[in-house]
Amino acid sequence: MKERETFGSRLGFILVSAGCAIGLGNVWKFPYMAGKYGGAAFILIYLVFLVLLGLPVLVCEFAVGRASRKSTARAFHDLEPEGSNFHNFSYMSMVSNYVLMMFYTMVAGWMLYYCYAMAAGKLAGKDSAQVTDYFTELQGSAGTMTLWMVIVVVLSFGVCSLGVQRGLEKITKVMMLSLLALIVVLAIHSLTLDGAMEGVKFYLVPDFASMKEIGIGNVIFGALSQAFFTLSIGAGSMTIFGSYLGKDRSLLGESIHITVLDTFVALMAGLIIIPACFAFGVEPGAGPGLVFITLPNVFNQMAGGRIWGALFFLFMSFASLSTVIAVFENILSYSMDRKGWSRGKAVAVNMVVMILLSLPAVLGFNVLSGIQPLGAGTNIMDLEDFIVSNNILPLGSVVFVMFCVSRYGWGWKNFIKEADTGEGLKFPTNVQKYMLYVIPAVVVVIYLKGYYDMFSPKGLAVLAVWMIVSLLVLAFVSWIIFGNKKTKR
Template sequence: MNEKQERFSSAGFILAAIGSSVGLGNMWKFPYITGENGGAAFFLLFIACLLIIGLPLLLAELAIGRNGRGSAATAIVRSGGGKGWKSIGLLQVITPFLILTFYIIVAGWTLHYAVQAFTGNLLQNHDFAGQFSTFVTGGLPIVWQFAALFITGAIVILGVANGIEKFNKIVIPSLIVLLIILMVRALTLPDAEQGVSFFLRPDFSQITAESALAALGHAFFSLSLGMGILLTYGSYVHKEQSLGMATLAIGAGDLIYAFIAGLIIFPTTFSFGIAPDEGPSLVFIALPAAFSAMPYGALFAGLFFVLLAFAALTSAVSVLEVPISYVMERFRMKRKTAVYVICLIIFLLGLPSALSFGDYPALTFGGKSFFDWVDFITANIMLPVAGIGVTIFAGYYWKGAAEAVGLRAGWFRIWLFMIRYIAPILIFLVFLYTTGILKFN
């Protein structure tokens, strides 16, 4: 079997796809945006958005990938889209490439914090805000950026079956064990029931138009849509695999992970009097403070950041495979060479983002740091545009959609309606909102 013929096993494909969605977003971003938008009501809204926009687009990307049997750049063209559609495919290669330049930096942070927790250094100094600031403004993030990228590249270099699949077969079950351990610890903390109530007892008066768009956006991003990952992974799927069942399994995995993350974060924050809407600092500043106040805090802090690091790396592996697949296809490059070249470029391009938190005025412009600009452009512009492109192709131009998707007639009509009329409109609204064009104040 040569590199072009690599395939996932059925179970390996589902675990790898779940791994791509089980990233920092659900453990880091999901809790604080849920806290900002009223808790349980927002979570129910998020579930609805997964069903309305997430799963139909997820299925479309997988089907296009399997039908096209190529990289993200060529899958739509090979599925009958014509050369004019190649730009959408290229966008889904460039976007994850750029995302990884800053995502791998945060993955490095999680590795650093895991080591600091297990060595006992993290909880010795109770100035957690100062500790985090000192770390991100120094040179250490570059070291950990390299470490996270090295681990990611070492997995991808082994290939689809021997690298990505085997890694996810080990890590995803390990994630489940860690999630359960941390959930049990969180649920047994004093006053944990207040956090559970906040997370599971809906107050629909807290829901606004902004909340709805935030839920839509997170449903889109948490499943790794518009990033070329599912197009690429779809090309590695056997013809016998039911894409409909796989889509449900992947969506369920993403939802369960988000649910358990909520049952870890909210009981912990309420138990120690931490506001659940503290934003990104919740994970690296507020939670270490909580761990320092509980028995065996260093152990549970270590387990938490190992969980976070595993989640970050499963997504990073998926993201890296997208440009690797393209470079192998486009330049006839061997996998090992492609990984070396792409990882080196990602590391170098990521340096400005890694240094964005230090005192470098040249890396801040327009009120945003270099890190924030790359995040903003990729997440708020490139991903939605790619997602809209896929919905238009699948809904209006793809003549072989019915056969490729593999749904029964009734379900196919529902899927086609969602892809044609619902998903593109909602994604466009998210695009308008996240870019600041649509405002509610």
């Protein structure tokens, strides 16, 4: 049997895992969520939930990967007790990875395209309406979007084809270190703008009176959701990196390093964007259009804005590409672990498959724009995002936690033994009931509220249909967790 590839260094593991976690949720979504929900008060609550929810699940994923030396394709098969159904999650996990990349490759292509457009001066001198039209024209051009999506797919699979140490680790380390350098430079520049300090105050000084005006429940739930999704947990993307990790360090300490790095990038992204918005009188809670419409307008008003804009989108490109490369590695590992393919064959087949699977999201903005699967104004990307973000990621996290801490799965003693192997911080042994009952309950609340928020404005009939669907999905996940013959391990 071929020996499992491993990371060449501890830094490589931390940066690659952080690269997977650090994506558009950090640098695209986090700043406008902070702007929308009142700045510092939102961030404070977000950090609390990140430690209470995200960190334990991250340790679970790493433990499953390192103990099995497999991706989710085979990890549950190898660790589960006899008669368990947990191995069925491997199919759900890989569906998630493919569906996520079906639209993420397109958005990563937007980032690369805007880096080129900014550097080439294509947005220079345009007013607000023209900048908006430029983004609309990009979405309307199936050819342009397909070209940049293909560039992302080919480039990312090219990195993965070189292997774990020569490709994934070596190149992601360069990208991540470059990303960290760029984000510091951009943040320092943003802080030097006239009027930026008002943005810093909004961003870093909690204003609980403002939070009350927005709605305490809305702010708490927004922070809860963002904290849960920011680490890319629930789909098995982190399991693969655990399988490449040695036994010399405990998993809690490594997970904390990754969480801190992920949080640092998110906070710094906000420190770039929000002070700049205040400096130029722009609404920081402008939503998803903040990056592609609002910020180009800000850069156009800056001295040297063409250069700063190009650097910003280069930073955004590194953030998105690091995630694409990491998830592609998980997809490749599935083919290699489950089918026994060579890395070269897995790359060749999946590259073609991924390009074809990414086309519906691209065409959903133009040729197939008449398809509105979640109601008027939605598109194919919205459906794909809903499947992953509102379904597989939260429920997948429940599967990982229950597998590690319940008697129906791998079991608490086995999990603790693996998590604590090596030097470093040890996982607290008195939190089993918290992980067994509280985390799953919170995740189910997030899950059901996601359905309610998505479909309640569309009428009771539509909401009822989608709530039935959600309950069927919950029943399937319950069968994976509890539908086994052997209940003790």
